[in-house]
Amino acid sequence: MSTLFFLLGLPLAGTVALALNGHRRFAPELNIAFSSGTFLAAAALTARVVAAGPLYAMEREFHIDALNVFLVALTAFVALTTAIFSRPYMRVKLEHGRMTPKRLRLYHSMYQLFSFTMLLALTTNNMGFLWVAMEAATLATVLLVSVYRTAASLEAAWKYFILCGVGIAQALFGTVLLYMAAERAGAGADGALLWTHLDAIKTSLDPRIMALAFAFLFVGYGTKVGLVPVHNWLPDAHAEGPTPVSAVLSGLLLNVALYAVLRCKVLTDGALGPGLAGQMMMAFGLLSVVVAAFFLSRQRDVKRMFAYSSIEHMGLATFAFGVGGPIATFAGLLHMTVHSLIKSALFFAVGHAAQHAGTQVMSEIRGLVRVNPTVGWGMMLGALAILGMPPFGVFASEFLILTTTMREQPWATPFLLVALGVAFAAVFKRVQPMVFGETELKPLPHPPALIPVFLHLGLGLMLGLYIPPYLEGWYREAARMVAG
Amino acid sequence: MTGLTQQLIDLFAALLLLLAFAMLAQRRILSLIHLYTLQGAVLVAAAAVMGYATRQPHLYVSAGVTLALKVFLIPSLLHRVINRLNVRWDLEMLINVPTTLIAGIVLVIFAFYLAAPIAGLAASIARGTLGIALACILLSFMMMITRSKAVPQVIGFLAMENGLFFAATAATYGMPMVVELGIALDVLVGILILGVFMFQIREQFDSLDIRHLEKLKDD
Numbered sequence: 001m002s003t004l005f006f007l008l009g010l011p012l013a014g015t016v017a018l019a020l021n022g023h024r025r026f027a028p029e030l031n032i033a034f035s036s037g038t039f040l041a042a043a044a045l046t047a048r049v050v051a052a053g054p055l056y057a058m059e060r061e062f063h064i065d066a067l068n069v070f071l072v073a074l075t076a077f078v079a080l081t082t083a084i085f086s087r088p089y090m091r092v093k094l095e096h097g098r099m100t101p102k103r104l105r106l107y108h109s110m111y112q113l114f115s116f117t118m119l120l121a122l123t124t125n126n127m128g129f130l131w132v133a134m135e136a137a138t139l140a141t142v143l144l145v146s147v148y149r150t151a152a153s154l155e156a157a158w159k160y161f162i163l164c165g166v167g168i169a170q171a172l173f174g175t176v177l178l179y180m181a182a183e184r185a186g187a188g189a190d191g192a193l194l195w196t197h198l199d200a201i202k203t204s205l206d207p208r209i210m211a212l213a214f215a216f217l218f219v220g221y222g223t224k225v226g227l228v229p230v231h232n233w234l235p236d237a238h239a240e241g242p243t244p245v246s247a248v249l250s251g252l253l254l255n256v257a258l259y260a261v262l263r264c265k266v267l268t269d270g271a272l273g274p275g276l277a278g279q280m281m282m283a284f285g286l287l288s289v290v291v292a293a294f295f296l297s298r299q300r301d302v303k304r305m306f307a308y309s310s311i312e313h314m315g316l317a318t319f320a321f322g323v324g325g326p327i328a329t330f331a332g333l334l335h336m337t338v339h340s341l342i343k344s345a346l347f348f349a350v351g352h353a354a355q356h357a358g359t360q361v362m363s364e365i366r367g368l369v370r371v372n373p374t375v376g377w378g379m380m381l382g383a384l385a386i387l388g389m390p391p392f393g394v395f396a397s398e399f400l401i402l403t404t405t406m407r408e409q410p411w412a413t414p415f416l417l418v419a420l421g422v423a424f425a426a427v428f429k430r431v432q433p434m435v436f437g438e439t440e441l442k443p444l445p446h447p448p449a450l451i452p453v454f455l456h457l458g459l460g461l462m463l464g465l466y467i468p469p470y471l472e473g474w475y476r477e478a479a480r481m482v483a484g
Numbered sequence: 485m486t487g488l489t490q491q492l493i494d495l496f497a498a499l500l501l502l503l504a505f506a507m508l509a510q511r512r513i514l515s516l517i518h519l520y521t522l523q524g525a526v527l528v529a530a531a532a533v534m535g536y537a538t539r540q541p542h543l544y545v546s547a548g549v550t551l552a553l554k555v556f557l558i559p560s561l562l563h564r565v566i567n568r569l570n571v572r573w574d575l576e577m578l579i580n581v582p583t584t585l586i587a588g589i590v591l592v593i594f595a596f597y598l599a600a601p602i603a604g605l606a607a608s609i610a611r612g613t614l615g616i617a618l619a620c621i622l623l624s625f626m627m628m629i630t631r632s633k634a635v636p637q638v639i640g641f642l643a644m645e646n647g648l649f650f651a652a653t654a655a656t657y658g659m660p661m662v663v664e665l666g667i668a669l670d671v672l673v674g675i676l677i678l679g680v681f682m683f684q685i686r687e688q689f690d691s692l693d694i695r696h697l698e699k700l701k702d703d
Contacts, residue, residue, distance in 0.1 A: 128663030135670040139677060146681070151688045155697040158634075158681060165641055165674065166625060172648050172667070173621060177602070180655040184605055193660060209602045236700045 003048060004057050004064070006041035007072070008119055010034055014112035022105030028087035031108050035076075035083040038115060042076035045069070050470055056125070056196075063125035063196055066477035071259055072122050074337060078251045078344050079115045081452035085348045086111070086244035088446040092355050093242070095445060098148050107147050107242070114140040114248065121256050127193045130260055131168070131175050134224065137253060138164045145241035156236035163233040164223055171220020171260075177213035178267070181205045195263055202270025210271040217264040218280055224257035226311045227318060228288040235299075238307035239360065243351030246303055250310040251344035255336050258317060262482050265321065269484055274324055281322030286412055288315025293419035297426035301360045302350050305430060306343065309386060312423055313339040313394075316416075320401045321482065323408050329479035331400035334467075338393030338460050339386070345456035346382035349375055352448040353434065356441045362430050367439025376435045378453040383431040385460050387424045393463035489537040490609060496530040497613035500650060501592070504623040507643060508588050508630075509581050513571060516639050517562045523646050524554030531653055537609060542661050543653070549668055550649065558642065558675055562635070565679050571635060571692055579630050588623055595619035613654040620647030634685060634692045638678050645671055 014034030021027055046069055049055060054065040064072070090107070093099040099107070117140055121133035138161070146157035175193075182192040185204045191197040198205070219230070226234040238246040261281070268277040292312035299305035313335065320332030352375045357365040368376030385392035398420070406413050467475070503523045510516050528551045535543030577584065599615035621644055628640035652659050659667070682692060689696040 126660075126663065128659055129666060132663065132666035132670055135667075135674075139670065139673055142677060146684070149684060149688075151696075152700060154681070154685055154688055155700055158685065158694065158697055159700075161674075161678065161681070162628065162637060162641065166628065166644070169621070169641075169644050169648060173618070173651055176648070176652045176655055176659065179652075179659060180602075180605070183656055193663065206602075206605055209605060212598065212602060240700070 003041050003045045004062060004123065007038060007045055007076070008116065008123070010037045010041060011112045011116035011119065014038075015109050015116060018108040018112055019105065022108035023101035027104065027108050028083075028090060031111060032080070032083045032087065034112055035080040035115065038119070039076040039080040042073050042119075046073045050474075060191075060194055060196065061126055061129070062123050063194075064123060065481070066474050067262070067481050068122045068259065070333075070337070070471070070474050070478070071255060072119060074340055075115070075118050075122060075252050075256070078340060079118075079248065081455060082244050082247050082251070082344060082348075083111070085247070085351070085449045085452045086242075088444075088449050089242070089244060089351055089355070091446045092444060103147050103149070106143060110140045110143045111244075111248075114144065118252050118256050122259065125194050125196055127175055127178060127195055127198070127263070130263070131172055134171070134221070134257065134260060135168050137256070138168060138224070141237070141245065141249065141253065144245045145237045147242060147245075148240075150240070153240040156233075156240035160233040160237045163230065167220050167223025167230060169220070170216045170223075174213045174216030174218075174220055174264070177209055177216065178264075181209040181213060181271070184209070195267075198267050199270070202267050205267065205271040207272045210268050211276055214264055214268040214277055215280070218261060218277075218284075221257050221260040221264070222284060222318075225254055225261065225314050225318065226288070227284045227315060228291040228311065231288065231292075231311050234311060235304045235307040238310070239301050239303040243303070243347055243354065246307070247344040247347035247351075250307070250347065251340040254310060254314050255340055258314060258321075258336065261318070262321060266482060266484070274484070278322045278324045281318050282409065282412070283322075285315045285317070285319030285322055286415055288312065289319065289419045290415055293423040293426070296423050299430075300362055302354065302362045302365065302430075302434070303347070303360050305362070305427065306346055306350060306386075309423065309427065310339075310343055312419070313343070313386070316398070316401060319412070319416075320404075323401075323404060324483050325404065325408065326476070326479050326483050327400060328404040328408070329483040330475050331397045331404065333475050333478055333482075334393065334463065335397035335401065338397055338463050341456045341463075342382055342385045342392065342394060342460045345453045345460070346379065346386060348449075348453045348456075349378040349382055352444070352450075353379060355444055355448075362434060365434045365441075366437045367441065368435050370439045371441040371443060372448070374450045374453075375448060378450060378457070379431065380435045381457055382453070383427055385457060387427055388420065391461060391464045392457075393460045396464045489533055492533050493530060493537075493609065493613065496526050496533070497616040497650070497654070499526050500530075500620055500646075501616050501623075504620045504643065504647070505585065505588060507639070508584055508623055508627050511577070511581075513566055513633075513635050516636060517559055517566070520562070520639050520642060520646075521555055521559040523643060524550060524559070527646055527650060527653075528555060530650065531658070534609070534653060534657065538657060540657055543658055545661060546653075546658050546664050549665070553668055553672060554642075554646065557672070561675060561679060562639070565682060566635060569682065569686055569692065571633070577630055578632055584626070584630055588626060591622045591626060592619040595622050614651065617647055617651035617654050620650060623647075632693055632695050634682050634694050637694065638675070638682075641678075642671070642675065
């Protein structure tokens with residue numbers, strides 16, 4: 001209870017504190033301090049859940065179980081490392097004049113608000129609050145994406161707002177239908193939107209209402225996952241916003257949106273039996289993987305390219321959850337974790353690289369290993385990891401997903417293999433000359449923060465080689481909850 | 485008594501649908517804001533009548549919040565934005581009005597088709613209006629697609645939220661109070677941000693035509 005209070009209270013306090021002090025010299029350190037506090041609270045909460053099992057708080061309005069606890073820990077961790085990365089990054093932007101003290105204040109404050117909304121979405125037990133938190137996250141990130149106030153960033157933010165606003169409105173209609181189904185199944189007004197309560201009565205939810213509800217919820221939250229064909233906001237928002245924002249969008253927001261879909265899937269499967277939800281997730285997941293892989297090869301902007309790679313990986317995870325069963329679901333959860341770690345590490349490296357080169361256009365970024373070997377190697381290793389090279393964690397999860405697909409849904413295997421192959425060729429062809437090759441790039445005025453990059457890559461590597469038993473226990477428990 | 489309230493709710497639902505069509509056909513921004521205000525007022529009336537008929541006090545509260553937010557606060561904000569930006573006319577539509585209206589009718593039929601099997605399952609006295617609520621949502625969605633200016637797009641977004649609010653009232657007598665307050669807060673903050681955005685877009689492009697916002701393409 002008290003750890004949960006700190007987990008949600010600290011980022012909220014940080015929002016206020018940084019709204020007042022975000023322009024001062026010590027603001028980045030303050031941002032890191034609040035994020036560290038949140039991470040400590042998340043770690044303490046995780047330890048409690050590992051020791052004592054699922055817990056409730058505030059009259060069951062909050063609920064921590066195996067499915068959300070690892071995402072809480074991951075979210076708090078990536079939010080902390082991104083805050084560390086953003087310190088030198090934003091100093092450079094301040095000197096270039098892209099950021100002003102006023103914008104920096106907005107940026108820091110919204111960064112904390114964004115962590116708050118993510119953690120609220122993860123820990124709440126109320127499907128209504130889940131919606132409110134997701135919408136609030138959209139609002140906070142819209143301001144983060146448009147923080148440079150350039151024409152392109154305004155366009156990206158407007159598109160993001162309108163598309164995600166429309167999407168999330170569909171999810172609200174789905175939530176209304178869910179509430180209607182719950183009332184009909186005899187849930188009292190107070191408990192009718194509590195997920196644990198819905199989970200207990202899921203077999204008596206009306207299947208006709210739940211089928212329609214899931215369609216709306218899936219379209220709604222799927223927009224925020226970045227699934228094709230409602231993905232258009234994602235590359236723009238990633239490319240035009242500051243790089244720390246790209247890192248948290250890919251690393252956190254997409255995961256939390258997929259988590260919302262999973263919660264809805266569990267209820268729908270309970271009401272309808274496995275089928276509809278899984279088929280929809282497989283279809284749109286596979287479509288996202290294939291479309292994103294082919295768009296990857298056409299990109300010239302480095303952040304856009306990795307944004308499409310995020311669509312591809314979220315599609316793969318969605319597909320895995322659609323296939324269902326304990327192994328594919330386990331692989332999907334693992335894939336969410338390693339993708340989040342490695343993609344944010346990649347964005348850290350890309351952010352520094354783009355600052356070295358003064359551009360995000362890939363053909364003008366050359367020879368990073370010569371000017372800054374750690375950034376260069378960070379990018380190379382990150383790219384190899386995200387492409388699914390062993391021994392990184394993405395290899396393990398993709399291998400599991402592929403082998404399960406061959407057994408359960410053999411028709412999908414060729415599509416997945418071709419898409420992964422195309423993505424590999426496209427990304428590797430672009431990254432190789434950026435890292436090696438001749439260069440005239442200049443060093444940066446502030447030393448880049450590289451600990452986050454290698455910390456994330458190290459964890460991604462560890463998850464590929466060895467999953468600690470308690471972590472494996474979580475994944476199994478969470479997979480059991482999702483797969484039923 | 486129930487017969488009368490039933491008829492009143494049906495009347496309000498029909499008015500909402502009519503207003504949604506009127507917004508779809510309206511070219512003037514000022515009239516759009518008036519229509520939006522009117523839609524908010526109808527929503528308030530519908531929620532209040534339903535509160536009276538079912539003796540659910542929280543429906544009065546949500547009617548009060550809607551009154552403050554959608555009849556007074558948001559329209560006045562919109563008026564201020566268009567006065568400051570001096571955009572009163574919206575002459576351009578991407579598709580002409582008759583075509584838009586015909587497409588709108590198709591959408592309404594589709595909405596009724598979707599809602600028909602489940603509408604009878606709702607416990608609420610307003611269950612028959614679920615199809616209308618879904619139709620209002622889809623019509624507002626279409627309005628957002630067919631407009632090329634920022635302000636009408638935002639009004640379309642707000643009208644869609646009205647449709648959702650009506651859906652919630654029709655299907656379940658509204659969401660739990662705290663959730664409803666959370667949604668209202670999100671909408672309010674959202675409209676403030678969009679307002680700020682409009683000034684920034686105007687500053688950048690000297691126009692509120694969102695067709696300027698089509699530079700980011702994949703090539």
